[in-house]
Each structure stands twice: as C-alpha cells, then as structure tokens.
C-alpha cells in the first residue's frame with residue numbers, strides 16, 4: 178500500500194484560479210520521490226497539500242492511511258531558506274520540534290547531537306546560526322526536520338541557495354540518512370541532476386498536472402551514460418533543449 182497518497186486532487190487559491198487538476202501521486206514507504214517543473218507550476222502547493230497545510234477542494238490526501246493533519250508529528254518539512262531562530266544555539270534549533278511538544282529529555286538531546294555529528298556539525302552545537310555558513314545552516318535545518326524521526330520528509334528546494342559542491346555533499350548526506358532510517362521523501366527541486374541523483378522516481382509537473390514520471394533508482398554516478406540519458410529525458414519532458422546527439426541517443430533507448 179502507498180504511504181503518501183494524493184488521489185484526484187483539485188486545488189485552487191481563493192482568487193478562484195484553479196491550480197492543480199485531478200492530480201494523482203503515490204509514494205511507497207521509503208521511496209525518495211523528486212518533483213521538477215517550471216516556476217509556478219504548483220510544486221510547493223503540492224508539498225503543502227501533502228503536509229496538510231492546505232486542503233484540496235476535491236480528492237483525498239493521506240499519509241500512512243490517515244489525513245496529513247493527523248500525521249503532523251510524523252512529517253518533517255525543510256524549506257528553501259533554513260529559517261533558523263537566530264537567538265537559539267544550533268542544538269536548541271535542532272530540538273525546536275521537540276520543545277514545541279514537550280520539554281526535551283536526555284534522549285532527545287542525544288538524538289539531536291547524533292544527527293549533528295552525522296551531518297559533520299558535532300562541534301557546532303553551541304554556536305549560533307549567524308556563526309555558520311549557508312551549507313552548515315542547511316544541515317541544521319535538515320537535522321531539525323529529522324529530530325522527531327519523521328516517516329515522511331517534505332523538502333522544498335532545500336539546497337537551491339548553495340554552491341554546487343556543498344549541494345552535492347548535502348545530497349549525499351540526505352540520501353544516506355533517509356535510506357538508513359527508511360524515511361519516505363518528497364523533494365521539490367529545479368535542478369534536474371539533483372532529482373536524478375536523489376530520486377527513486379522523478380515526476381515532471383506542468384501547469385498543475387503531472388506530465389511524466391520516470392524511474393531513476395540507483396542512478397548515483399553523475400558521469401554515467403544512464404544518468405545522462407535520464408537527465409535528457411526529463412529535460413525533454415520539460416521542453417528544454419538537450420543537444421542533437423543526446424536527443425538521438427534518448428530516442429534510440431527510450432521505451
């Protein structure tokens with residue numbers, strides 16, 4: 178059975194303009210699923226529906242068989258900007274989701290420290306956000322989203338503001354941590370290579386609809402022909418140029 182399920186979802190904002198139309202999306206438990214699409218096509222809105230922050234006008238959304246509002250404590254969210262609280266040290270920022278529910282105990286602190294250590298920030302627990310680089314702040318935001326051990330992690334272009342090297346490091350960190358915990362991930366990005374690297378499947382959206390889904394599991398070698406072919410197929414689905422030689426190669430291999 179699917180873990181995250183959006184079935185026949187219609188959604189439009191209060192101004193009346195319809196945005197999502199009959200959208201169906203299913204993620205198996207433990208699947209890492211990436212969404213790509215042009216600016217304004219509805220990716221963030223889809224994430225907010227999956228989180229229960231917006232309600233569909235028609236259709237159903239469920240997380241582990243219940244409405245997302247009922248699963249809220251089992252859902253982690255990472256936004257494009259790290260949104261850390263400047264006046265709290267790193268450790269307290271990571272513990273924030275716990276503090277909003279109850280007073281953090283020794284086990285919570287240990288869990289937060291372990292997450293920071295796994296993300297290479299073991300020595301930064303008592304620093305303040307302004308004393309960290311952009312990449313380090315993004316790692317803190319990721320640790321914060323993982324501190325309650327969520328079953329579902331929703332990420333909205335979390336690494337978009339980072340340089341290419343830091344972004345690749347964080348992609349590898351995310352993949353390792355979510356695989357080891359069996360976390361189900363819905364990841365929105367503009368970066369097609371990021372989607373191919375991270376995803377088991379990639380969905381392409383256009384104007385509120387799903388126009389293509391591509392299985393990309395196991396494509397982690399960015400220099401491999403299979404990676405390039407998946408990248409090119411996704412670019413084509415987004416009506417972006419891929420170069421003649423690549424277009425010919427894709428036409429030969431594509432089902």
Ligand SMILES: Nc1ncnc2c1ncn2[C@@H]1O[C@H](COP(=O)(O)OP(=O)(O)OP(=O)(O)O)[C@@H](O)[C@H]1O
Pocket residue numbers: 190191192196214215216217218219220221222223
């Ligand atoms: N609160 C709102 N009220 C009205 N319209 C909105 C609201 N939020 C978003 N929209 C509109 O809905 C459309 C989809 O927005 P959404 O943020 O889901 O797009 P997106 O695909 O995530 O874009 P981007 O890649 O630029 O982040 C856009 O046209 C946007 O202007």
